[in-house]
Amino acid sequence: MEQQPYEQTGARVLVVDDDPTVAEVVTGYLDRAGYVVDRAGDGPDALARAAAHWPDLVVLDLMLPGMDGLEVCRRMRGRGPVPVIMLTARGDEDDRILGLEVGADDYVTKPFSPRELVLRVESVLRRTRPSQSSGTLGAAGLVLDPAARRAAKNGTELALTIREFDLLAFFLCHPGRVFSREDLMREVWGWDFGDLSTVTVHVRRLRGKVEDDPARPRLIRTVWGVGYRFEYEA
Secondary structure, three states: OOOOOOOOOOOEEEOOOHHHHHHHHHHHHHOOOOEEEEOOOOOOHHHHHHHOOOOOOOEEEEEOOOOHHHHHHHHHHOOOOOOOOOOOOOOOOHHHHHHHHHHHHHEEEOOHHHHHHHHHHHHHOOOOOOOOOOOOOEEEEEEEOOOOOOOEOEEEEEEOOOHHHHHHHHHHOOOOOOOOHHHHHHHHHOOOOOOOHHHHHHHHHHHHHHHHOOOOOOOOEEEOOOOOEEEOOO
16 A cells, blocks of 8 residues: 655754665655755764754764764754754664763664654654743743743753753643653653653753752652652742
8 A cells, every 4th residue: 555645844854874775765754754854974964964954853873984973963962952863773772872861852773664763753843843832831940931942940041952841841740740751751752662761861861950969859859669750849
């Protein structure tokens, strides 16, 4: 049965992979989905193309010649916020966690289904769109503006990734409730399955930005054997 075309979006996606076959397949599927696609085969080319036409999202291979994907991600994030989905041929959990630690919003392990990758792209970009929610969220010196997707702590703006912002917004909307990592994966990431270490890494990164002492968190509490709870004194 012929596959139906995806919803047209017009968003610009930069695909960075030194394997021409992978890059061509990914580009083809994203093009069919209605995205404007740029391609780069290495880190310097990726940075140059991003500088010329800033992408709405980057699909970034971890293993690149010369400058690896982690360094490309760091340098891009140094220039401005951009969602990143990292591709890795490695099955080692440490490599996946490294990608999340430098701020990747999601990752896909090779070999992967191009259809799944397109769905991941759609999911991440959907969360970058302005929220229709009215008003701001706030507690414990934190203020989030969902419409502008901006966050601040005690008046100082926070540099949050897409997933970190969504995670903090979810916690602020549900203070005092305990959520398992499976709950958070489903509610924040929108997936009923996935590597739960993704949640663990994002909670750790978020604590590093919102807690006075991340080693002794007072806002995002661990409930041992269950999950996490956001709490604060009114």
